[in-house]
Amino acid sequence: MAEYIDRKTVEKARSAAQSRTEVTFRDSDVAGLCIRVKNGTAGWWVMTKKNKISFAPLDSFGVDQMPLVRLIAARIKASWKAGRVNDDIKIMVAALFSQPTATPSVEAAENVAAVKVDGAWTWEVLRDEYLAWAKIYKSDAMHSTYRSALGAAKNSKLATDFVHLAGKPIANITQLDILGVRQNILERGGMVNGIPKDNVRAAEQTENGLKAAFKFAMDPRRTTGLKMNPTIGLPAVEQPDFKKRDVINADDIFVRPYMSLKQLYDFLFWIPHQNFPHEARMAVTLQALTGQRIETVTTTFHNQMARTYDTRGRYDYVWYLGPDKNKLYRPLPLPSWAAWAGHAALMRYRERSPDKDPNNFLFPQLKKRYAHVAGNGHISNKLVNDIFQSARKPGGPLEGTDFASHDLRRAFVTHIGKKGRKLGFPYDDIVSEVGKVTHKGEGKISVIERFYDLDTDSSLKLRMLELWQHMILGAHGEAKRPDDRWFELDEPDVEWTAEQLRTHYESDEYEMN
Known part of the structure; x- marks a missing residue:
């Protein structure tokens, strides 16, 4: 009983x-x-x-x-x-x-x-599976950022911050575990009276990476064993209001907020004489002259740089940026200097040895990282960073600054914004017009609904980039302005087609001559 x-x-x-x-x-x-x-x-x-x-x-x-x-x-x-x-x-x-x-x-x-x-996932499996997925479905920049932020990069300082998650089933990972990772990063950066001194940005990137990874694991198509997302509702990093901090010297904050035109001129004409890889030199030059993100430049395929034979002679290359989140490409006509950089990169690409792994990137990976992995990626961001690191050394054009690749984009937006009236637009509207070149709001509704037309917006983009080139070349006055022949394309003459000849004969320029 x-x-x-x-x-x-x-x-x-x-x-x-x-x-x-x-x-x-x-x-x-x-x-x-x-x-x-x-x-x-x-x-x-x-x-x-x-x-x-x-x-x-x-x-x-x-x-x-x-x-x-x-x-x-x-x-x-x-x-x-x-x-x-x-x-x-x-x-x-x-x-x-x-x-x-x-x-x-x-x-x-x-x-x-x-x-x-059942094959449910541990932390290591989640991290590796998410990064493998992100490498295919996300941008190279995002994959690289999260690979570092999740402690998966080689010799990563963040690896020790995840030690308490080692071997743990993700279903057993709690919000306190996630906060523990973040706190480890903040404490490693130093704390003053309980307030994080450094590493706040690193902690936030890791937090974003964890949120993305656990959201990925919640997909019912994957047998992960995760029943609840522990990253939902994470409290933000506590920081005092900036206005309540003691500011000893305003120069500590506002030190050269953006690159001057003279610095940019010196930097761009310093690059060709340095012993850096050709691909890295052209990538930085193209970024500086177009205001794009460096990742946009390095991840461009060779067939997105299109040679044109404009009978009006306004541009020789159109760079088709994208695809964006609506799977559309944005044509960006390039003025002479940027076209020269794009042309030099394209010619270099076509000289690649047939013995190397097939590669579609305009700025292809220069050496294989591992013998068993195909070398079909794009150039490393480290090669770009090496250029800036050298330029910041004593005697370099950026000596005494902490400028990096993104400062080229900031300089474009800032200087063009100040000179916006020369484009014929009210100053209040110039920011939105600059956005047509920088594509700052990619993925937003206003951008998704925008119709990219090579004959309307592209004319504005070209005028803006021509003004930008003119501003840089004139930074030190007309005396130091280089001859335009410096940007002539090194290529054999190409005969016009019958249609191009007919267009030329019907043009006003032909009648004037």
């Missing part, structure tokens, strides 16, 4: 074991749970009509842990119902006893068992 197992029942079971009496005490609260005494040994069992299993010796649990024992019994029966076998259940029980706590969690033990039995 079943009875409610309590302290008295446990004592009777111990006495039966000492006297080597064979007896079974069944629990009246959870059907199937029992204490079985046989051959002088007492243990906890779950026995039903179809299945039975011994899951622990009698003394493995104290009397005050009976709620836990009943919960284990209920989960064991549920596991049988779900088709589990006893070997699977024993993995869960072993995981339960391995927890270093006086109040072990049955759910956490089940999650550990799911890793071995």
Whole structure:
């Protein structure tokens, strides 16, 4: 007859074991749970009509842990119902006893068992699977950023910040674990009176990477074992309001907020004389003259740089940027200097040795990182950073600054904004017009709905880039302005087609001559 197992029942079971009496005490609260005494040994069992299993010796649990024992019994029966076998259940029980706590969690033990039995993901699997997915479906810049932010980069300083997640099933990762990673990063950057001094940006990037990874794991098409996203509702990093901080010297904040035209001129005419890879030199030059992100430049395919034969002679190349989030390309006509850089890069690409791995990037990867991995990527951002690092050294054109590649984009937006009236637009509208070149709002509705027309917006873009080139070349006055022949394309003459000749003969320029 079943009875409610309590302290008295446990004592009777111990006495039966000492006297080597064979007896079974069944629990009246959870059907199937029992204490079985046989051959002088007492243990906890779950026995039903179809299945039975011994899951622990009698003394493995104290009397005050009976709620836990009943919960284990209920989960064991549920596991049988779900088709589990006893070997699977024993993995869960072993995981339960391995927890270093006086109040072990049955759910956490089940999650550990799911890793071995069902292929549920641990932290390392989630990180690697997400990064492999991001490499295909996200931009190279985002993949690179999150690879570093999630501690997966080689010799990453952030790797130690994730040590408490090592080998942990993602279903067992809590919000406190996520906050622990963030706090590790902040403390490594230094704290002053509990306020993070540095590494705030690094912590935020890691937080964004974790949010993206766990969102990826919540997709029901993936068997990850994750039931709840622990990154939802994370509190922001606590920082005092900027206005409440003590500012000792305004120069500490406003030190050369953007690159001057003279610095930009010196930098661009310094680059060709340096011993950097040709691809890196042309990539930086093209970025500086067009105001694009460096990732936009380095990830461009060779067929996006299109040679044109404009009978009016206004531009020789059109750079088709994209695709954007609407799978559209933005034509960007290039004035002479930028066209020269694009042409030089394209000619260099066509000189690639046929023995190298096939590569579609205009600025292709220069050497293989691993022998077994195809060298079909684009040039490393490190090559670009090397140029700026050298330019910032004593005697360099950017000496005493901390300028990097993104400052080229900032300089374009800032200087063109100041000279906007020369384009014939009110000053208040110039920012939106500059956005047609920089594409700052990519992915927003206003951009998705915009119709990219080579004959309307492109004319404005060309005027803007021509003004930008004129501003840079005139930075030191007309005396130092280079001859326009410096930007002539090094290529054989190309005969016009019949249609191009007809257009030329019908043009006003031909009639004037």
